[in-house]
Amino acid sequence: MAKELWKGNEAIAEAALRAGVEAYFGYPITPQTELLEYMAREIPKYPGRVFLQAESELAAVNMVYGAACAGVRVLSSSSSPGISLMTEGLSYIAGTEVPAVLVDIMRGGPGLGNIMPSQGDYFQMTKALGHGDFHPIVLAPSTVQEAVDLTYGAFELAETYRTVVVILADGAIGQMMEPVVMPPARPVMTEQERADWALRGAKDRERRILTSLHLSAEGLERMNQGLQNKLARIQQKELRWQETMTDDADLLLVAFGTAGRVCTSVVSAARRAGLKVGLLRPISLWPFPEQRLVELAERVQQILVVEMNAGQMVLDVKAAVAGRAPVHFYGRMGGVVPLPDEISAQIDKLVSEPAGGTGFKTGSNNGYGQPKAMPAANGVRA
Amino acid sequence: MTPIALADYDVVYRRPDALTDVQTHYCPGCTHGLIHRLIGEVIDELGIRENTICVAPVGCAVFAYNYFNVDGCEAPHGRAPAMATGIKRVIPDRVVFTYQGDGDLAAIGTNEIIHAAGRGEDLTVIFVNNANYGMTGGQMAPTTLAGQVTTSSPYGRDVDLVGMPMRVAELISTIPGASYVVRRSVHNVANINKTKAAIKTAFQVQMAGLGLSMVEVLSSCPTNWHMSADGALKWIEDAMIPVYPLGDYRVADAVEPLTKRRRPDRSQNGSLATIPEE
Ligand SMILES: Cc1ncc(C[n+]2csc(CCOP(=O)(O)OP(=O)(O)O)c2C)c(N)n1
Ligand code: SF4
Numbered sequence A: 001m002a003k004e005l006w007k008g009n010e011a012i013a014e015a016a017l018r019a020g021v022e023a024y025f026g027y028p029i030t031p032q033t034e035l036l037e038y039m040a041r042e043i044p045k046y047p048g049r050v051f052l053q054a055e056s057e058l059a060a061v062n063m064v065y066g067a068a069c070a071g072v073r074v075l076s077s078s079s080s081p082g083i084s085l086m087t088e089g090l091s092y093i094a095g096t097e098v099p100a101v102l103v104d105i106m107r108g109g110p111g112l113g114n115i116m117p118s119q120g121d122y123f124q125m126t127k128a129l130g131h132g133d134f135h136p137i138v139l140a141p142s143t144v145q146e147a148v149d150l151t152y153g154a155f156e157l158a159e160t161y162r163t164v165v166v167i168l169a170d171g172a173i174g175q176m177m178e179p180v181v182m183p184p185a186r187p188v189m190t191e192q193e194r195a196d197w198a199l200r201g202a203k204d205r206e207r208r209i210l211t212s213l214h215l216s217a218e219g220l221e222r223m224n225q226g227l228q229n230k231l232a233r234i235q236q237k238e239l240r241w242q243e244t245m246t247d248d249a250d251l252l253l254v255a256f257g258t259a260g261r262v263c264t265s266v267v268s269a270a271r272r273a274g275l276k277v278g279l280l281r282p283i284s285l286w287p288f289p290e291q292r293l294v295e296l297a298e299r300v301q302q303i304l305v306v307e308m309n310a311g312q313m314v315l316d317v318k319a320a321v322a323g324r325a326p327v328h329f330y331g332r333m334g335g336v337v338p339l340p341d342e343i344s345a346q347i348d349k350l351v352s353e354p355a356g357g358t359g360f361k362t363g364s365n366n367g368y369g370q371p372k373a374m375p376a377a378n379g380v381r382a
Numbered sequence B: 001m002t003p004i005a006l007a008d009y010d011v012v013y014r015r016p017d018a019l020t021d022v023q024t025h026y027c028p029g030c031t032h033g034l035i036h037r038l039i040g041e042v043i044d045e046l047g048i049r050e051n052t053i054c055v056a057p058v059g060c061a062v063f064a065y066n067y068f069n070v071d072g073c074e075a076p077h078g079r080a081p082a083m084a085t086g087i088k089r090v091i092p093d094r095v096v097f098t099y100q101g102d103g104d105l106a107a108i109g110t111n112e113i114i115h116a117a118g119r120g121e122d123l124t125v126i127f128v129n130n131a132n133y134g135m136t137g138g139q140m141a142p143t144t145l146a147g148q149v150t151t152s153s154p155y156g157r158d159v160d161l162v163g164m165p166m167r168v169a170e171l172i173s174t175i176p177g178a179s180y181v182v183r184r185s186v187h188n189v190a191n192i193n194k195t196k197a198a199i200k201t202a203f204q205v206q207m208a209g210l211g212l213s214m215v216e217v218l219s220s221c222p223t224n225w226h227m228s229a230d231g232a233l234k235w236i237e238d239a240m241i242p243v244y245p246l247g248d249y250r251v252a253d254a255v256e257p258l259t260k261r262r263r264p265d266r267s268q269n270g271s272l273a274t275i276p277e278e
């Protein structure tokens, strides 16, 4: 297969089509819109497949919910503010345990924020994609090729576990053009291949019901226990990450998506400068590759987490590392992508100042300087 | 005495195949159950039970999927038209209907119903207007009458503060994609029969692919209205119908042959008398 130049958003859409997606519902929002526009242009060329622009992300996610209940491969895409609107429906989809794939091309927040690349939605995606106890599978590509490959495999993953799979990228990956090898096109599911829970009409069988409602406490607890067992299986089997030069690393970088991509260059630069720096790039953000991090934390002297947010994944890193090595953080917000030189400068500081030195103390580690001390509570009594 | 064989009797009344053999959870005197039965009879008569998918709302009818003997699911509050759109678009040869209350459809779900109508989705919407939020204990709905006391309008609906009751059938009838929009009531036998005929037409409109069909049904909530069962039916007639005139609000030309009756004359205020026999 030849390499072709693809724009991230369009490449993701094409990968979904090749994976046999049967329906797409969405609503325009920058920096994701090219994905929707690609579907609007291409889906009508495939008889029987559905493209529909919804009146809102609220409607889009519920159209996804309906199509998922009918047992078809279904996709939606949005960007941060739109995802916030979708969380109601995503919680219902999780509660009903039907499969769906969602692409979030993150932008700067909170509020309307801006349309620049950001990783500000890590918490929302991995921890709070709606009310109730659930996590979607969250996959974070750092190149267009990886976005294509993850999207192509996301539908089967969603169907295997009857869960939501999120492709979590940012505006940089959505907008950039890179050479890509596209996977082969698969045919859509046949009627025989439809899941045995899908709502297709109760012909020659008992009727089927799909609901997230369980009125009794015991009934809902049983449902939740089943859900948790499933999530535990996902945590066992669906971990994905990539390592760069971790074998002999003294300092371990941990970064995902675009920040991970920047850190790959940082590792090369550091090695050229004779510094033993390696990179762990989590690809599955949920499940989080905790165990691997524990193993690496036993070996390295310090860890630097780099994110395009105020420090979100760093909490998961700290929880996993649990004091085995000092964990530092460097982040940029508002859509600023950290440059390799900035990160290298942080590494230089860490390497020259042993752990515990000023500026990068574990426990108060943020790259923005120390906050002013709060007055003691009893000092502000009115 | 020799027993008489069952075969000697004609069955004149039985549970439709499209309803399950369970008791509903509706309060005594509530007409939700009656409306379910009408839908069940229509599904039987049209022979579409094995081809139909029900989208239940959030509201007292949240368990509707337990009562209809068809494939069913349950939408987030107000989102049934969007969820039904998702189903219908991917399996367009199935019959998909939503069953929604007035809080569900006329408050939190206005966007979804308006745009489903706007797109002319081939869906059937049974819209149950009981002038309050039944399930949460009788709060004010957009459809609550002026002056009506509810738990969240304890001094009566103050129209200066919260506006006049919303007339949904009239609103939806302005949307070209909604080709059959009528309002009916179930407060007496004649009107129950008219409601059933309208529900049947609404399903036929969908089966003919003519766009969105909606039957608004004025329905009782004796529990939250603090009335007896028949007192509540009388309140529909005396208080609700003057605000929500029964009638056909939109019957698209293509739908006309399905109704086999003339258009109502709304110059007479859309009162009951203007609706011809069905
Ligand atoms: C998002 C959301 N908001 C609020 C509720 C609480 N709630 C449940 S039913 C209901 C009102 C239902 O009223 P209506 O649609 O008129 O149905 P009825 O019970 O009167 O038949 C509300 C507000 C909810 N379940 N979900
Ligand atoms: S609360 Fe009202 S609408 Fe709900 S079941 Fe009881 S009578 Fe019917």
Ligand SMILES: [Mg+2]
Residues within 6 Å of the ligand: B101, B102, B103, B128, B129, B130, B131, B132, B133, B134, B141
């Ligand atoms: Mg109501």
